[in-house]
Each structure stands twice: as structure tokens, then as C-alpha cells.
Amino acid sequence: MIIVQEADFDSAALLARLRGQVGAEAGAIATFTGYVRDFAPDQATETLFLEHYPGMCERELHEIADTARQRWQLAGTVIAHRVGALPRGAQIVFVAAASAHRGDAFRGCEYMIDALKTRAPFWKRETLSGGRSFWVEQREADHQRTQSWDAGDTPKEPT
């Protein structure tokens, strides 16, 4: 299930839909939710604007989910990502991986959010409470984690 939308999402409803899809095949579902946080302890974020490339975005997310499903034998997946202007504390992204066992569910879920951060065409623009506004830069650690996954490893770089 791939969802890209401006509206907020109900993670409990997404989880219920996934459970409905996978039934008793999956003994484990791991989920990740990302929220708009302050840019830094002393620099409160007021708004995070998410721009995306419609079409390519959905294609990349489908490919990321397909890769995760094959690599960890997942019974089902969800990736939901919001776009547009998001206030401080709002939900940005929801990822879920369903599997027979927890190890595959955890790793599949972690892979999907890591891959999304370096491959899915989204861009964040921060506006701080003081009015300063800027495009966020990709973190080197995220890039390295994707390289580790691509090399067949489980990444050890800090998130």
C-alpha cells in the first residue's frame, strides 16, 4: 500500500488495513512513524514544507516496498508520506512491514524508511519560529546507511 497525500493519515487505520490484507500469515508487524521535530534544541521549527515529484515518487516507493518484500519475505507493507505544509509535531511518514517473524519485520521496516530518505524524490523546506527559511540538506549518515543496505549488510551507522 503506497499513499502520498497532503491530508493527515490515521496510522491505526493503516495498520488495520494491513492486518486485513495479510491475515494470520503475519505474526509480526513493525511500524515506524516520523514527525515534524524542531530543527535544533534552540531553533524551534514552525513549518516543514514537503515538495515532491509526482509520479516518480510513487514509482520509487513501490520499488522500495517490492525490494523489501522480496529481501525479507514480507507478507505486506505500507508506506504513507505527506506533502505540503506541515506544522510542528505533525505526522510526516508511516512505514509498516508485516512478516511471519519479528526480525524480518524490523529489518524490512528499517530498510524502507532508510531507502525512502535517500531515493524517494521529496524535499523538505524548514521555516523556523524566528522566520528563517531554508532547504534541508541530505545527511551523510543517511547516504552511508543506504550504501550498507545495498551492499547486503545491516547498517551500523547512527541514525
Next chain:
Amino acid sequence: MSGATINLLYFARVAELVGARGEAWPLAETVTGAQLLQALQARYPQLEPAARLKLAINQTHAKPSAPIRPGDEVAIFEPVTGG
């Protein structure tokens, strides 16, 4: 051939620097991604160094060595920051 173009799309900071969301770019023959970025930088010096920018050709991530042909949709952007 005067009518041959590619459909260029600009995202995020690149769109701000260029001052447009995209444009039809004349392209008579195949070039590499790196050559296109060089040509863009010549037209829009504010993109310098353009070699740091990423490309997608027909909605797929592409390396700087990838060929771009007339009729392609080519997106230019900085490294992505979703999630």
C-alpha cells in the same frame, strides 16, 4: 532539427535558483547527464557547481554518464530529503 527538445523539470532549491518549475530545452542529439548539467550551469551560473546536482531521466534516478535523448523528461534536483 530545430523542433527537438527535452522536458526539463526543476525541483525544490533548483526551481528557486532558476526561477521556474521547468522548461522545454532544445536538444538535437544525445548528450550525457554530465553534459546537460554543464550546459545548464552555463545558462544559469547560479547553479554552480552543477555537478553536485542529481538527475532523473523519465522518472528514474540516473548517473551523470546516462544518455539523454530528445523527447526525454529530465528532472534536476538536489539530494532528496524526505522521511
